[in-house]
Amino acid sequence: xxxxxxxxxxxxxxxxxxxxxxxxxxxxxxxxxxxxxxxxxxxxxxxxxxxxxxxxxxxxxxxxxxxxxxxxxxxxxxxxxxxxxxxxxxxxxxxxxxxxxxxxxxxxxxxxxxxxxxxxxxxxxxxxxxxxxxxxxxxxxxxxxxxxxxxxxxxxxxxxxxxxxxxxxxxxxxxxxxxxxxxxxxxxxxxxxxxxxxxxxxxxxxxxxxxxxxxxxxxxxxxxxxxxxxxxxxxxxxxxxxxxxxxxxxxxxxxxxxxxxxxxxxxxxxxxxxxxxxxxxxxxxxxxxxxxxxxxxxxxxxxxxxxxxxxxxxxxxxxxxxxxxxxxxxxxxxxxxxxxxxxxxxxxxxxxxxxxxxxxxxxxxxxxxxxxxxxxxxxxxxxxxxxxxxxxxxxxxxxxxxxxxxxxxxxxxxxxxxxxxxxxxxxxxxxxxxxxxxxxxxxxxxxxxxxxxxxxxxxxxxxxxxxxxxxxxxxxxxxxxxxxxxxxxxxxxxxxxxxxxxxxxxxxxxxxxxxxxxxxxxxxxxxxxxxxxxxxxxxxxxxxxxxxxxxxxxxxxxxxxxxxxxxxxxxxxxxxxxxxxxxxxxxxxxxxxxxxxxxxxxxxxxxxxxxxxxxxxxxxxxxxxxxxxxx
Amino acid sequence: xxxxxxxxxxxxxxxxxxxxxxxxxxxxxxxxxxxxxxxxxxxxxxxxxxxxxxxxxxxxxxxxxxxxxxxxxxxxxxxxxxxxxxxxxxxxxxxxxxx
Numbered sequence: 001x002x003x004x005x006x007x008x009x010x011x012x013x014x015x016x017x018x019x020x021x022x023x024x025x026x027x028x029x030x031x032x033x034x035x036x037x038x039x040x041x042x043x044x045x046x047x048x049x050x051x052x053x054x055x056x057x058x059x060x061x062x063x064x065x066x067x068x069x070x071x072x073x074x075x076x077x078x079x080x081x082x083x084x085x086x087x088x089x090x091x092x093x094x095x096x097x098x099x100x101x102x103x104x105x106x107x108x109x110x111x112x113x114x115x116x117x118x119x120x121x122x123x124x125x126x127x128x129x130x131x132x133x134x135x136x137x138x139x140x141x142x143x144x145x146x147x148x149x150x151x152x153x154x155x156x157x158x159x160x161x162x163x164x165x166x167x168x169x170x171x172x173x174x175x176x177x178x179x180x181x182x183x184x185x186x187x188x189x190x191x192x193x194x195x196x197x198x199x200x201x202x203x204x205x206x207x208x209x210x211x212x213x214x215x216x217x218x219x220x221x222x223x224x225x226x227x228x229x230x231x232x233x234x235x236x237x238x239x240x241x242x243x244x245x246x247x248x249x250x251x252x253x254x255x256x257x258x259x260x261x262x263x264x265x266x267x268x269x270x271x272x273x274x275x276x277x278x279x280x281x282x283x284x285x286x287x288x289x290x291x292x293x294x295x296x297x298x299x300x301x302x303x304x305x306x307x308x309x310x311x312x313x314x315x316x317x318x319x320x321x322x323x324x325x326x327x328x329x330x331x332x333x334x335x336x337x338x339x340x341x342x343x344x345x346x347x348x349x350x351x352x353x354x355x356x357x358x359x360x361x362x363x364x365x366x367x368x369x370x371x372x373x374x375x376x377x378x379x380x381x382x383x384x385x386x387x388x389x390x391x392x393x394x395x396x397x398x399x400x401x402x403x404x405x406x407x408x409x410x411x412x413x414x415x416x417x418x419x420x421x422x423x424x425x426x427x428x429x430x431x432x433x434x435x436x437x438x439x440x441x442x443x444x445x446x447x448x449x450x451x452x453x454x455x456x457x458x459x460x461x462x463x464x465x466x467x468x469x470x471x472x473x474x475x476x477x478x479x480x481x482x483x484x485x486x487x488x489x490x491x492x493x494x495x496x497x498x499x500x501x502x503x504x505x506x507x508x509x510x511x512x513x514x515x516x517x518x519x520x521x522x523x524x525x526x527x528x529x530x531x532x533x534x535x536x537x538x539x540x541x542x543x544x545x546x547x548x549x550x551x552x553x554x555x556x557x558x559x560x561x562x563x564x565x566x567x568x569x570x571x572x573x574x575x576x577x578x579x580x581x582x583x584x585x586x587x588x589x590x591x592x593x594x595x596x597x598x599x600x601x602x603x604x605x606x607x608x609x610x611x612x613x614x615x616x617x618x619x620x621x622x623x624x625x626x627x628x629x630x631x
Numbered sequence: 632x633x634x635x636x637x638x639x640x641x642x643x644x645x646x647x648x649x650x651x652x653x654x655x656x657x658x659x660x661x662x663x664x665x666x667x668x669x670x671x672x673x674x675x676x677x678x679x680x681x682x683x684x685x686x687x688x689x690x691x692x693x694x695x696x697x698x699x700x701x702x703x704x705x706x707x708x709x710x711x712x713x714x715x716x717x718x719x720x721x722x723x724x725x726x727x728x729x730x
Contacts, residue, residue: 604726605726605727606722606723606726607661607722607723607725608652608653608654608656608722608723611652611653612653615649615653
């Protein structure tokens with residue numbers, strides 16, 4: 001059974017290789033092949049899952065050693081896989097949601113002549129992501145980490161003829177590089193500290209290492225997580241990444257790849273447990289991003305960018321929970337899974353709306369679509385209820401647990417984190433209600449586009465609606481299945497140790513508070529966007545609104561600090577290079593040249609003057625010899 | 632007679648030869664001064680041989696004579712051919728190889 005693990009990765013990898021190398025003759029069947037291989041990976045995942053459930057909780061991890069990758073003396077890197085409960089959760093999420101999105105893409109990309117290539121990239125992504133979560137050492141994880149980065153780059157820039165998409169792809173790649181440097185430094189630190197980077201030995205001996213080193217490793221891992229998961233300060237790429245096709249936004253930039261940072265932190269739990277300072281920074285990053293993303297999401301009129309802000313904010317919740325230690329790890333992963341369902345569903349819904357509206361993304365030009373797209377409306381609506389934490393749906397179970405855990409952190413920190421998560425829940429309810437009302441309610445505001453085509457909103461084909469329906473099922477029931485009776489926590493407990501947090505106020509009070517702030521958020525949004533007509537042209541808005549529309553000035557900040565600062569830095573370095581470094585080199589050359597110019601005057605062609613130097617030299621030598629002898 | 636006097640003579644001859652090499656321009660005279668220096672050395676060798684009571688210095692003197700004879704052959708040939716091509720025996724005129 002263990003030998004099946006490699007097949008999980010092999011299937012989509014084969015798909016990527018065949019589709020990308022196969023050429024045009026595969027255009028007709030490429031999408032079916034890609035979908036089939038993703039689905040077969042999901043089936044293998046299910047088989048392994050069933051096998052895993054059949055064994056006792058402590059005996060569930062499976063290992064497969066494929067071959068020795070880089071054996072150099074004490075440096076041993078293996079291609080080896082580890083499939084434990086945590087990896088299993090991810091495998092099912094990646095292959096399950098991945099397969100649904102493959103199916104969706106068949107319809108969504110129907111008119112794109114490069115559809116085969118698109119499916120090749122999607123398969124490549126699935127393979128790389130599976131490698132990331134199945135690796136049994138950090139180096140192989142890094143390999144997968146870079147692989148998903150590559151797939152993300154290729155897919156964001158899939159419509160490369162649009163300059164905005166090409167730029168967004170480059171931006172995502174570059175910002176991710178910053179985080180990747182963090183991961184590579186963390187791996188180097190691990191190697192110098194532990195002499196290995198396999199999960200087992202590193203995590204087991206984490207407790208016996210000095211806290212300073214663990215804090216350094218933890219912070220570097222956090223930097224990596226910030227890059228991949230779009231957390232402050234490396235968040236700026238996610239909004240632009242929405243230039244990619246919508247299925248890509250759903251799969252990579254909502255459900256799976258962006259949660260790799262959470263996986264990394266939870267996987268490295270033992271390191272973070274022994275480094276409280278690093279954990280504190282993790283929670284702070286999570287809390288800041290949670291509010292940051294939520295505020296950005298409130299101001300965007302582009303439906304995908306509003307959802308991107310929401311993704312950032314929800315991952316902020318997960319990172320925050322992961323920073324809380326054993327009281328939060330399981331809930332971080334649980335929210336990750338439920339978020340995978342409802343956010344993928346929401347993105348697919350947004351894609352369906354765009355599909356019916358001539359690819360219009362401005363929500364101010366939607367309105368009243370519920371009558372034209374009933375299936376999209378219902379599935380999107382269920383996803384909406386799930387994300388705002390409507391009691392009984394999946395977001396409610398997972399988010400409520402995170403809020404409880406935040407309060408249970410204890411002390412002033414606990415109160416602050418709890419308040420931030422509650423505030424985040426209120427803002428989430430606000431911006432999601434805004435999206436919902438602007439898109440599906442009110443009167444229709446659509447206009448002919450630049451080419452004079454009147455949009456004819458219509459329901460999307462079956463290949464698109466069926467994945468949306470299935471994801472909507474997940475959005476509704478996943479939370480209950482996981483949350484009731486602590487099933488999910490029990491399942492993950494052998495991997496990520498679990499402690500029950502004890503919030504200073506009763507769990508019931510926190511739940512009521514969560515529901516109350518949600519109702520307030522929904523209410524405010526209803527007053528603003530439900531009772532009054534939505535203007536087609538965005539009003540100027542307050543200072544905060546305008547800042548939020550510009551992503552809270554993140555690009556301006558990056559430009560001012562890193563671009564301008566970097567330019568100044570390089571200019572001054574060029575100056576130093578020209579004046580100091582070149583000065584030394586050129587000065588040496590000029591000095592030698594001048595000296596030799598003088599020395600060559602000695603070559604005057606008079607034999608007698610050469611004889612004088614010979615005699616003089618001999619005299620000096622004899623004198624020196626005699627002197628030495630006398631001394 | 633004190634053999635050291637021969638050494639003084641050798642030093643004097645050597646100095647005369649050296650000064651001649653340095654200050655004269657005529658290649659033939661310079662050449663003769665070189666011979667003078669060589670023979671000053673020979674005289675010193677023979678004197679030392681006498682002072683130390685072994686024959687090493689005398690043998691070296693013979694070697695020197697042979698070398699000097701060979702040098703005369705080569706050197707005079709060079710001087711003659713330089714004189715033929717440049718119509719001058721001045722060493723200062725043969726400065727073609729200066730920079």
